[in-house]
Amino acid sequence: MYFLNLFNLISLVLLLFSMSLMFFSNILLTKNLSIYYEFSFQIFNSMDLSMILLLDWMSMIFISVVFLISSMVVFYSSSYMAMDFNKIRFLLLVLLFILSMMLMIISPNMVSILLGWDGLGLVSYCLVIYYQNVKSYNAGMLTILSNRIGDIAILLSIAWMLNYGSWNFIFYLYYMKDDSSMVLISSLILLAGMTKSAQIPFSSWLPAAMAAPTPVSALVHSSTLVTAGVYLIIRFSELMENSLMLKFLMFLGMLTMFMSGIGANFEYDLKKIIALSTLSQLGLMMMILGAGFSILAFFHLLIHAFFKSLLFLCAGVMIHSFKDNQDIRVMMGSLKFSPLVSSFFNISNLALCGIPFLAGFYSKDLILESMFSLNLNFIILIMAYFSTGLTVSYTFRLMYWSMFSEPNNFSLMNFHFEDKIMTKAMYLLFFLSIFSGSLFMWMIFSSMKFIYLPKSLKLLILGVILGGMIIGALLNYSYLMKNLFWFKLSSFLGNMWFMIFLSTYGVNYFSLKWSIMMKKMLDFGWFENLLALNLKFYFKESIYKIQFFHMNYIKVYIMIFITWIFFIFLFMLMIN
Incomplete structure (x- = not known):
């Protein structure tokens, strides 16, 4: 009972902080203010050891979203981790994780960013190996070694920033962007962002990190670890605008989106499908960020956090219900046994697809229509739209297998009924998965911008959704094909182009x-x-x-x- 009260207390504190920071971010946004707070630790001769915090509308909204999702995850964990012996260690690790993310978000200084960045990598390793078995150890090692490449890139950029006499990049970023040293620094920042956000060729660690407990996956894959790379590149986007590096980033983002979308269509592990969908959405964010729309990428980052965290929380309940089995072929007919969780799961899936007028529609529709305003290759446009269609494809395949097909369970199955605490944690995220798109659109985009397109191109997005449904329906029966060529093809596509190996x-x-x-x-x-x-x-x-x-x-x-x-x-x- 003491542990339950502790979880609930921390969840309530995080929720109150989230609401107050959201109110504060609205004030900063409407008044177009940025607050710099400098705290001096030690002054000795010419050396000034100080810590600078940047409080602007972007950092405050992001921290507010992180705190909101964290509060729901901690509340959910009070029931999910109730039988675990080390629940206090789990809670402390989650709080350290949130603290590291907060430090990274509000820092305009590369050294303090490195503290938060490295904290995320270290605590994520501790959380991935939480269950302490061989699979978790392997996944944890792959995760931390992949992330170390980004840490090295940030350390090198810190060394190169000594040329400017200060690590507070926010003060001279715009004025030094044509300098040769800044080109090298921006390429290192790009490398760091790609490793943390798991872009090709660093994608294999993200599905492996599913060895962590499901509440941690909900936190990691929605608003913390994987979005840190996108947020860092957004902060440095002024430095890279109209450069070849952003075009390279757009190409890699589109390729990551395509690869993960195809891989999810051949996967049967529930958590890995949702992890690959996270990778697909990160590819979409990187693609639009490479196109030069940094605010749009940030907008999609915020909205994606809500329905992705809800997806993982629903997946945790479903895995508990089916005797800790993660295979979607065993979960057939779960709609009959847990209708409320299944409804949450379906709504978050539809928001992920961008169905009008759920949360994901407002960002994905705007992103895809903004692609037409660029001078792009026709093949890149086709790939971007086809990858978006693959999102719909694997989502409808997942919904068919886990919800609407006939039950295919074990002969002796003890169903875990819908837990009250777990479902309470989902209500707010369910509400935000529907309305957060319109709420954030009115908040962030103060002036209305219309994208005028022909009727055929306006309807193209609906066509992509329908095409994705058809591909998903066809792929449902792909497992019936027994020939060797199809087996090799599905092995190649389903294993992320053998990137894991x-x-x-x-x-x-x-x-x-x-x-x-x-x-x-x-x-x-x-x-x-x-x-x-x-x-x-x-x-x-x-x-x-x-x-x-x-x-x-x-x-x-x-x-x-x-x-x-x-x-x-x-x-x-x-x-x-």
Whole structure:
């Protein structure tokens, strides 16, 4: 009972903070204000050790959303983790995670950003290995090593920023953007953002991070870890505007979106499907960010956080209900057994698809229509729209398998009924999955901007949704195809283009192979002859000689006694 009250208290505090910060962000937005707060720790001669915080409408809205989702996740965890022995450790890790994200959001200084950035990586590793088994350890190692590449890039950018005499990049970002050092710094920031937001070729860690508890997945994949990279690039977007790097980012974002959309259509693990949908949405954010619409990317980031966290919370209840099984082919007919959670699940799925007029529609429709205002290649446009259609495809496939098909459960199945605490945590997120799109649109876009397109292009988005439904319906029956070519194709597409194997076995194979060869040649070869056998011979001889003194011969004792007297006599002579 004490633990339950502690979870509820922290959840309430986070919710109150979220509401107050949302109100504060509205004031900053309407008055177009930015507040810089400098706290000086130590001043010694010319050295000033200080901490600077940036409070503007963007950072305040983002922290408000992070706190809101965190409060619901902590409240949900009070029931989800009730039987866990280490629930206090779990709560402390989640709070450290939120603190690291908050530090990264409000920092205009690269050193304090690194503290939050590295804190996210370290705490996410602790959360991924929370269940302490081989699968979790492997996933945690893949997660932290992939994220270390981004940490190194930020450390290098900190070193290069010494050219400007300050790490507070926000003060000179616009004026130094044409400088050659800033080009290198921006490319390093781009690399860091790509690793944290799991863009190609660093995508394999994101589905692996599903080894963490489901409430953590809801927090990580909605508003914290994976969105940190997008947020960092948004902060540095002034530096990269009209550059080749942003075009490169747009291409990689579109490719990530395409790859994850196809991979989710061949996946049967519930949490991995939702993780790949997160990867798809991150690709969409990066694509529109590369196109130069940083506010649009931020708008989609906020809205995506609500329905993605709701999706994961619903998935947690469903996994508990089906005897901790994550295969969607076992979850058939869950609509009959848990109608409320299934309704939440379906609404969040439809918001993910961009169905009018749910939350996702307001950002995705605006993003896709904004793509027509750019001078883009026709193939890139087709790929962007096709990848959006794949989102609808895997969503409807997931809904069919888990909700609407006939039950296909085990013969003995004890259904876990809808938990009151878990469902209460979903109500607010359910409400925001419907209305947050219009709410944030009125809040962020103060002036109305209309995109005039022909009727055919306006209806193209609805066509993409319908096309995605048809592809999803066809792929439902793909498992019936037994030929070898289809098996190889689905293996390639379903394994993220073999990226998982390339980033694990591909890295380990050659180092392990060379280490075995070195062991054979050195440890079992010349080293053994030169060192091991020779040392053995010399040690053996030395032991024989030393053992001679332990044979209790009286002449040896008399010799040692006379020698000691001689040494004492010499010592006395030297003193005198």
